[in-house]
Amino acid sequence: MKLLFMGPPGAGKGTQARRIAEKYGIPQLSTGDMLRAAVKAGSEIGLKAKAVMESGGLVSDEIVIGIIAARTLEPDCAGGFLLDGFPRTVAQAEALDRMLKERGHAIDHVVDLAADNEALVQRITGRSTCAGCGEGYHREFKKPRQADVCDQCGGQLVQRADDNEETVRNRLSAYQQQTAPLIDYYRRQGNLKSVDGMLPMDQVFSAICAILG
Numbered sequence: 053m054k055l056l057f058m059g060p061p062g063a064g065k066g067t068q069a070r071r072i073a074e075k076y077g078i079p080q081l082s083t084g085d086m087l088r089a090a091v092k093a094g095s096e097i098g099l100k101a102k103a104v105m106e107s108g109g110l111v112s113d114e115i116v117i118g119i120i121a122a123r124t125l126e127p128d129c130a131g132g133f134l135l136d137g138f139p140r141t142v143a144q145a146e147a148l149d150r151m152l153k154e155r156g157h158a159i160d161h162v163v164d165l166a167a168d169n170e171a172l173v174q175r176i177t178g179r180s181t182c183a184g185c186g187e188g189y190h191r192e193f194k195k196p197r198q199a200d201v202c203d204q205c206g207g208q209l210v211q212r213a214d215d216n217e218e219t220v221r222n223r224l225s226a227y228q229q230q231t232a233p234l235i236d237y238y239r240r241q242g243n244l245k246s247v248d249g250m251l252p253m254d255q256v257f258s259a260i261c262a263i264l265g
């Protein structure tokens with residue numbers, strides 16, 4: 053199964069992608085996670101991406117297309133994958149279509165998560181992630197049992213450098229200008245499924261499972 057999750061920052065893509073990827077036994081390919089790993093490692097890509105990510109803009113199409121083209125060829129992607137946060141521009145979507153077509157593949161479902169801007173800001177500014185296992189948390193909506201400690205692995209919860217109110221505004225505007233046009237792009241292709249991301253997490257999960265069958 054090849055899946056694509058899209059939606060504005062904070063809509064719940066990562067939260068749901070993690071659960072769905074586990075349920076279907078496919079890898080979750082998050083360009084955001086891969087770029088953050090590159091920044092941390094200080095690789096050439098990381099050096100190019102760092103400032104753009106900190107400002108809330110989009111990293112160049114060339115970089116993210118290259119990352120996904122290589123990552124989807126790895127053996128664990130043979131049975132499918134879940135794209136989380138890619139594509140984010142029409143040029144990326146076109147490159148993805150070309151790449152899949154050349155390989156005789158296609159995306160089975162595009163899931164679009166929608167949420168109000170106010171909720172997005174609240175979700176992003178309250179978000180934390182386990183440095184050990186990657187599990188996501190929220191100050192109000194998904195509190196760990198012990199402050200700043202992961203329920204799953206005991207790891208430390210950290211906040212992302214770009215999860216502040218100032219950067220969030222830039223990310224939301226990058227989404228409106230560059231990513232939102234993809235909703236029409238995939239609607240025209242006929243495989244777009246819209247899910248109400250304002251629902252509680254478990255209900256969003258059930259709605260996505262119902263779509264995927």
Ligand code: ADP
Nearest residue numbers: 062063064065066067175179189190193252253
């Ligand atoms: P994205 O990957 O789309 O940026 P996340 O999945 O990281 O979004 O979710 C952003 C924050 O909002 C996280 O802290 C997460 O725990 C919380 N969250 C996700 N889905 C919901 C929901 N349906 N209701 C309330 N909070 C949510």
Ligand code: ADP
Nearest residue numbers: 061062083084085105109110111116137138140
């Ligand atoms: P969120 O969904 O919460 O905004 P991500 O982790 O998906 O966060 O992305 C974090 C940052 O990484 C983005 O703000 C952007 O700078 C960069 N990024 C991630 N995916 C892409 C992409 N497909 N194209 C361009 N930039 C990307």
Ligand code: ZN
Nearest residue numbers: 182185202205
């Ligand atoms: Zn953990």
